Every structure is written in C-alpha cells, then in structure tokens.
Amino acid sequence: MAQKKFVVGCFDEEKVLFPAVKQVRAAGYKIKDVYTPFAVHGLDHALGMRETSLHTAGFIYGITGTATAVSAISWIFTKDWPLNIGGKPHFALPAWIPIIFELTVLFAAVGMVMTFCWLCQLAPGVKKHHFHKRATDDLFVMVIECTEKTNAEDLVALLKSNGAVETDIQIAEEGWWFGTYDKNDDLYNNKQVAL
Amino acid sequence: MHIKYESQLREPLVYGEKNFHQVTEDILRPIEVKPSRLWYIGFFIAVTLLLFGVYSLYREVTYGVGQWNLNKTIGWGWDITNFVWWVGIGHAGTLISAVLLLFRQGWRTGVNRAAEAMTIFAVMCAGQFPIFHMGRVWLAFFIMPYPNSRGPLWVNFNSPLLWDVFAISTYFTVSLLFWYSGLLPDLATVRDRAFTKLRKKLYGIASFGWTGSTKHWQRHESLSLVLAGLSTPLVLSVHTIVSFDFATSVIPGWHTTIFPPYFVAGAIFSGFAMVQSLLLVVRKVFGLTDYITIGHIDLMNKVIVLTGSIVGIAYLTELFMGWYSQNKYEGYTFWYSRAYLFSPYGWSYWGMMACNVLSPQIFWSRKMRRNVFVTFFMSIIVNIGMWFERFVIIVTSLYRDYLPSSWSVYYSPSIWEIGFYMGTFGLFFTCFFLFAKYFPVIAVAEIKYVLKRSGESYKPEFEKLEAQTLDSFVHDNAHAH
Numbered sequence: 001m002a003q004k005k006f007v008v009g010c011f012d013e014e015k016v017l018f019p020a021v022k023q024v025r026a027a028g029y030k031i032k033d034v035y036t037p038f039a040v041h042g043l044d045h046a047l048g049m050r051e052t053s054l055h056t057a058g059f060i061y062g063i064t065g066t067a068t069a070v071s072a073i074s075w076i077f078t079k080d081w082p083l084n085i086g087g088k089p090h091f092a093l094p095a096w097i098p099i100i101f102e103l104t105v106l107f108a109a110v111g112m113v114m115t116f117c118w119l120c121q122l123a124p125g126v127k128k129h130h131f132h133k134r135a136t137d138d139l140f141v142m143v144i145e146c147t148e149k150t151n152a153e154d155l156v157a158l159l160k161s162n163g164a165v166e167t168d169i170q171i172a173e174e175g176w177w178f179g180t181y182d183k184n185d186d187l188y189n190n191k192q193v194a195l
Numbered sequence: 196m197h198i199k200y201e202s203q204l205r206e207p208l209v210y211g212e213k214n215f216h217q218v219t220e221d222i223l224r225p226i227e228v229k230p231s232r233l234w235y236i237g238f239f240i241a242v243t244l245l246l247f248g249v250y251s252l253y254r255e256v257t258y259g260v261g262q263w264n265l266n267k268t269i270g271w272g273w274d275i276t277n278f279v280w281w282v283g284i285g286h287a288g289t290l291i292s293a294v295l296l297l298f299r300q301g302w303r304t305g306v307n308r309a310a311e312a313m314t315i316f317a318v319m320c321a322g323q324f325p326i327f328h329m330g331r332v333w334l335a336f337f338i339m340p341y342p343n344s345r346g347p348l349w350v351n352f353n354s355p356l357l358w359d360v361f362a363i364s365t366y367f368t369v370s371l372l373f374w375y376s377g378l379l380p381d382l383a384t385v386r387d388r389a390f391t392k393l394r395k396k397l398y399g400i401a402s403f404g405w406t407g408s409t410k411h412w413q414r415h416e417s418l419s420l421v422l423a424g425l426s427t428p429l430v431l432s433v434h435t436i437v438s439f440d441f442a443t444s445v446i447p448g449w450h451t452t453i454f455p456p457y458f459v460a461g462a463i464f465s466g467f468a469m470v471q472s473l474l475l476v477v478r479k480v481f482g483l484t485d486y487i488t489i490g491h492i493d494l495m496n497k498v499i500v501l502t503g504s505i506v507g508i509a510y511l512t513e514l515f516m517g518w519y520s521q522n523k524y525e526g527y528t529f530w531y532s533r534a535y536l537f538s539p540y541g542w543s544y545w546g547m548m549a550c551n552v553l554s555p556q557i558f559w560s561r562k563m564r565r566n567v568f569v570t571f572f573m574s575i576i577v578n579i580g581m582w583f584e585r586f587v588i589i590v591t592s593l594y595r596d597y598l599p600s601s602w603s604v605y606y607s608p609s610i611w612e613i614g615f616y617m618g619t620f621g622l623f624f625t626c627f628f629l630f631a632k633y634f635p636v637i638a639v640a641e642i643k644y645v646l647k648r649s650g651e652s653y654k655p656e657f658e659k660l661e662a663q664t665l666d667s668f669v670h671d672n673a674h675a676h
Contacts, residue, residue, distance in 0.1 A: 033410065039416050044412075077349075095352070096352055098436050105369060106361075109425055116414055116418045122379065128404045134216075136405070
C-alpha cells in the first residue's frame, strides 16, 4: 500500500472535538478518522459515517444457525437413523427447540465476532500505524489525509485555532491488509519515505 | 436522542477528582507493578489446590468412578452438585454485562469485566464435572454429533443431557467472545503504555492491533449490543436447560415445573454472591475503591436480596405442592427426606433455608447493604447455601428410591470426590489470579465513557443544567441519534 502524508490534531475534550470536526469538515477537508480512547457516541454521525451493517450480518448468521440445527437434526432423526424413543414421533420439533436456539446464538455470536475482526482488520499479531500513543488513553486524535492540494501548514493552523492541544504531520500507510503493512519496514526503521 | 446528563440525585459511579488519564493510571497500575507477596501466597495456594485436583482426577481416570462414593441409588452426588453450583456462579458475569447493558445501567461498567472473567472460569470448572462423571473420559467426544463409524450412531437430540452439552458449550463460547471483544480496547491501552519490549509485543498480540478508530468503535458498539441481546436469553436458557436435566425426569423432588425460573433466580443469586466475594477483595487490594464503590456493592446486594427471596418462594412452593398434590412419593421426598430435620439429610435442607432464605433478608437494611464486612460474610454464606441447595435437590431426591430395597446407605463423599471439588477451586483461583495480574480488572474504556456523566467531580456542573428550562436543556444536550 502507498505511504501518505497525514495531518494529526489531538484534542483532550469531547466538547472541543465536536465543533472542531464540524469546522474541519466545513473547510473542505476529508477527515480520515478520529481515534478515541472510548466510544464517543454521535462522533460517527458527526464524521458522516454510515451506520454499520454488522447487526444484519449477525441476523444472517443467526438464521443460518437455526437452519443448520433444524435440517441436521431432522435429517438425522427422520432419515439417517430413525431412533425409536419411547414410541414418540421421530420428528419431535418441541424437543429440539433448546438445541436450535443454542445453535442460533452460537452461529450469530461467532459469525459476528469474526466479521467484526475481518471488517476492522483485527487479529493477533497485526501491525498498524498508531498516530498517537495517547489515543488509547486520554486524547481524541483527528487524522486528515493530505492531497496534492492540501496546505499542511494551513490545516495545522486551523486545527490549533479549533482547540487542538497537539498537532503533527506524519507519514503512514493509508490502509493495510494482513501482512501487507509496511512491507519493506521503511516506517519501522524511520527511513525517509519519498511521497 | 441521547442526553449526556445524569441527575444529581444519583450517586456518582466514580469517586474522586479524575480525568481520563487518571482513570487509566488507577486501573492499570496493579498490572504494571510487581505483584505483592499476598498475590504470590494466594497464587501458590490456588496452584496447590489445582494440583491436588489433578491428582484426584488421575485416580478417578485410572481406577474408575468407583473412586467416588457414588452407588447405584445415588448416581449423582458431589460431582453433579458441584457442576450445577459452578454453572450457577457462572451466570452473574454475563447477566451483569448483557442484561444491565440492555437496561442501560451505568453501574455495570465498574464490575462487568471481573464478573465476566469469573463467569468464564466458573464455566470452565463446571464443565469438568459432567465430563469426568462419564467415567471413560477419553471417549468424551462421543457426546458431540458427528458422522462416525459406529453406524453412524447419533446422539439423542431429545435428551436434556444433550441440550446441556450444547447450552454449556455455547454459553462458554459466547461469554468468552463477549469478554474478549470488550477487552480489546483496554489491552490496547496497556500496550500503548508498555515499558518493556516484551510487554509491547505480548499486549500487541493480545489487543489484535486495536487503534480506537471511530468506525471500529461504531462496529464494536453494535457488536456489544447484539451480543448482549443474544446473551440475555442465552443466560436464561442455560440454567433453564440445566434444570431440565432434573425436571424432565420422573424422580419425585426433581419432576417439578417451577425448576427453570427457580434455577435461574438461584444462579443469579449465587453468581452475584461470588462477584461480591471476589470484588470486595480486588477493590481493596488493588486500591480501586473509587471505581467499585459502596454504591455498586449496595446495588448488587439488592439483587441478592431479590433473587434470594425468589428462591425462597420457590422452596415454599415446592413444599406446598408436595402436600397439595397428594402424591405420596412427592410428599415423602419434600416433607420427610427434606423438611424433617431429623431425617438423614434434614440438616442440609435447613442449612440451605438458613443460608439462602433467612440470612439474605438482612439486606433489606440499607446500612447492612453498605457494610463491606457484612457483605463479604453474606456472600460466603450465600454460596454455601447455594451449594446445599444443589446437594439437597440431588441427594435427598435420590437416596430413597420407590423400592425400600434400593434405599441407599448414607452417602458421604470420598477424599477424591472432595479433591476434585477442591481442584476446581484451584483452577478457578489460579485463573482469577492470573487474570488480575495480566488484564485490567475494570473496563477502562467503559469507565471513561461514564466518567463525565457520573463522576463525582463532574456532577456539580449539572447543577446549572438542572436549573435550565426543559427546551433549552434539550436543545443544548441532546443530539439526534
């Protein structure tokens, strides 16, 4: 993936962050992301992100679980090996409800967590660029990607005037995929990267 | 619509002058310093117990279930008692995180992480009992339905014992996922504060490369909410299914329709008691009294008195039905085997009544609910009482069969049965000690989320808000969601 230049502005208050997001967006910059130490409700909307569809995926996984349980048990008990249990019907749906329910939950939960990890590209051993160490502690870190037209100094000034406590210009990879991040270890070795 | 405001009347959830950084410092300090001597002593005791348990199991696996004092009448004894006991304890964690999340209870943030960990360890302990009860434990995989060369001979999907296999394994998996996905941001916080290369590497692996991106948080919130929605019926279903192990049989004393709600209430009851026992120690030893406050203890004690009373009503209902049904066998089980103090196991019934029904009533008093020592003592009493409950249900129903010729001799456990139980204590506390040493015991990110709304030092700001008119208040503080 390509390495790019980013302008980073750090805020220490939610109260300051929200108007700043508004101002930066109004000035025509595209905010790549805001890294926060906890879930700031409403920030996704302020950044103009669409709602996540993760719950829809969860629903689909859930009904997959239901279908798996119903079809597997009914095939086993009516076709593959019809077992006579006290002369009761082979197709004993009420008695299968517990397992059907458990498999629904299991499929939905496992599927959603795996999808979550996939979408966010989270996995053990993954390396990512961290724009600021305190983003997981007490700072809200706004990151704006520079294009050819961007004047980084102007942008830094804009962030400062909107209450950023720290600003910085960094070079990082814009996106990454498992095993592709910083392939030549340029960033890791602090090499000057030509843009 | 979402309002970032909480009434002044409510107790703060976080005490003291805190900012976000202070929260990180406070909660992560215990895992960044060398453990105290107390930790080593505790850990050593836990590992010793665990090893004793391993040896007891070695005896059981080598020589067979005959190492236990079970007999043909009392086929389920300490093993299944302990299984139900541990599973019950394993219900509080997910209940706290899931149900309280759905009900938007802010106080869960102080206790959920440790309670979820406790849940996972308790379910791990519980699972050992039915597995080793099978006798030939090396064939334990026969309980899973898979195409096999024996026919294929399938498991019986109509059997509550198989439902249990699915329920417990699903519950364990979902609890683990819920717990770990919640831990990711906090582990990232530990990673970014790492002071050695090794810590950075290990916590880097453990935190999956979490960055705190807004999009990730948005998905994380969605994931937590849906997992909570799934876990809530799951929690209820698991102990319901455990109760089906008994209720679907025809043994007097087990064949009872109130078992599901009664078991679920009992599970919450014992689970909260165990959470209290652990957290009262953790908050003191780790200096987290600002986060796990007296207010939290008070609220959990309210849950204990509620569920304890529900359990009490269930006991009385059973007793009433034992008489009202006019069924001789039921009457004998409930009124002789259990409620008659001088019957062989009458002591266990009255022990259960005293511990579970009478003693928690002390928590109607606010003063007692907020007393740390009373709470700790009561949490132990409740857990003893809940162990008695399972023992009463299992043993008093079994030991006198329909035929007097198959009446059991007095059942008391062998040293290897006791050793197995002790071993699960060892497993539980070994895991908990390691958890407390290497993982943040409080959800750091979630505390930060409630800090500015419910923190003590932020509450005075709300005075101004409370003086506002409704319209201007809503205009300033709510945003469309």
